[in-house]
Amino acid sequence: MDFSATGGIAAHMLIDGQWIAPRAGAVIAVDNPADETVIGTIPEGTAQDAARAIDAAHRAQPAWAALPAVDRGRAVRKLAALVAERTEELARLITREQGKPIGQARGEVGAVVGFLEHAAENARRIEGDIVASDNRDEEIHIRRHPYGVVVGLTAWNYPAALAARKIGPALVAGNSFVLLGHEITPFSGLFIAALAEKAGIPRGVINVVTGRGAVVGQALVEHPETALVTMTGSNRAGQQIFRSAAEGMKVLRLELGGKAPFIVMEDAEIDRAVAAAVTARYTNCGQICTCNERMYLHQDIADEFLEKFVAASKALRIGDPMGDPDMGPKVSAGEVAKVQSIVDAAVAQGAEVLLQGGPLNDGPYAKGHWIAPTILEVRDNASPVMGQEVFGPVAPVMRVPDFDTALAMANDTAFGLSAYVFTQDHRRLMQTPYRLKFGEIYVNRANGEQFQAFHNGWGHSGLGGEDGKYGFDGYLRKQTLYMNWGYPVRRGQGGLAAHWEEKT
Structure with missing residues (x-):
């Protein structure tokens, strides 16, 4: 089967080593998100x-x-x-x-x-x-x-x-x-x-x-x-x-889904945190389960962080994915509409727009499923944009007075896949794995699992996990085999059986 065909791929199913053609007329068309x-x-x-x-x-x-x-x-x-x-x-x-x-x-x-x-x-x-x-x-x-x-x-x-x-x-x-x-x-x-x-x-x-x-x-x-x-x-x-x-x-x-908190404390390396926030929010147009989905910034550094983060977000190149921009399109029109509906609901409830993005649909974006970054400052952690998985280039931000507040807000979710913490305080770092209720935590770095680690979610983020020795297992x-090679096991002798018999 020629997957490089420019005239269109007519794929079959693979069953028992045979490529099985579709029944007459029973096909699903697959679109290119960049030009439809x-x-x-x-x-x-x-x-x-x-x-x-x-x-x-x-x-x-x-x-x-x-x-x-x-x-x-x-x-x-x-x-x-x-x-x-x-x-x-x-x-x-x-x-x-x-x-x-x-x-x-x-x-x-x-x-x-x-x-x-x-x-x-x-x-x-x-x-x-x-x-x-x-x-x-x-x-x-x-x-x-x-x-x-x-x-x-x-x-x-x-x-x-x-x-x-x-x-x-x-x-x-x-x-x-x-x-x-x-x-x-x-x-x-x-x-x-x-x-x-x-x-x-x-x-x-x-x-x-x-x-x-x-x-x-x-x-x-x-x-x-x-x-x-x-x-x-x-x-x-x-x-x-x-x-x-x-x-x-x-x-x-x-x-399953995630709603990763991105916590930045007053002692963090701000430039490093900003770079990680950009990578973790906008890679693959924000369509990653471990993405930076909501940010909690210490009030002492929030202005500096946001100035740099907004500037970096504005500078992102959006365009033809074959030209290797920073961001390509969303995967479908339905996904664009879903993301924008979450933004609209947040703004209706009082979120302040720090960077106006949203759907792009004219000029070079007349065809395709395009959307530009949006940054919102939110006052209430109960806002829909802080609770729902956006899965797109939208960054909601809240200011917090201290580490305890950031952790409490971060844990106020049914999700438990990934989280981020940026601080140089050793005591905070040691507390983090005990107090953050997430299966995967990135400390002072952007996202990106490694093959030998373990990728797993807590709560509504899933069951089991993947990667490394634990994923393989x-x-x-x-x-379990009880391998006895000759000595007779009498009734009442050994292990739980004897315990149970004594009780009965």
Whole structure:
């Protein structure tokens, strides 16, 4: 399949190693956010397509799991190398379907390679435990096994990196995989999967279905052979998956929304904090779950910080993402409207506009989904712009008198993904992890996870987590064996059984 086609991509689904064409007329058009041209089509999949993909993955998984883990790791490492060889092609595809500047798209491809390589390194790290038994001539073995079929549901903001983040560890752990990328940005995941056979990954181990989440995604989640669902997306979608997975008792790993507080104290390095605030707010047009979503500035430095932050925001270059500006378009017209509605509600409730941005729709922006940065000074932490995830280039700011107030306001949310703290006070730094109720905290730096760390949310920001040894371990389940080699275990002897019998 030619993903570089300029005349339009006619994508198929990948099921059991075969490219499956769409049913007559059953296609979804995919637009370029920069100019609204149709760049291709994908099949509008059905529940039956989802079942075929799960069945293929179920058949392929035992043989894949039976391979030595190091062989699975070699295949995933080969997949990483094949992606790296085609960095520019994949980066341009990401930019065309998602809208991020080409330099940021190249960075996303680098993340794809990094996620796959790090997963491959875990092939020799699948470990268990031997625990001493209370019984003579017996050991307790705790082993790790793959779950079986893993379903991956990915968001549209990082379509390639999110797919690789899930595919790599799932496969190295011995699972098979079925991917459903978002229908707005489906081509990146298909591109990666197309390289699987060349990497030595057997047919059926990676499958990709396309279509709408409400139909295909629900069928994938509810299928009886689906053992684990890993999803990155909105809270609404995560809650629906939670409900759909309940009857089948599926294992869930959900990375959902965020509302990251960005706290700057009076002793912070202001220029460093401003630079980090700009990066963490406007990268990918603010479409990152760990973005700087609300700022709490100590009143003593607020004027200086805002003067520099407003100037830096005004200076951002917005334009054709292939020209590598600072900001490209939002992913869709609906996203632009959603962002502006949150701004309008905040202004109606008294927010002061420090930088007037909003939708751009004339001149070079006549076509596409363009929006300029907006900065608001807010007086009330209950303002909608301080509570709702904006996921766009809008920066709400509040002045705070002290660290305690900043922490209290930061924690006043159902979200718990990421947070930022800028201070040079050692006592404050030591208090931060105990008092900020977030799974990931950036101290004196901008956002950007690392492959060997652990990316997880608290509260409404999700369940489970990704990356590093803890993320990898989430793709393995534990099994306990009581290995007795000859000494008879009599009734009432040893461990909890004896305790229970004594009580009864």
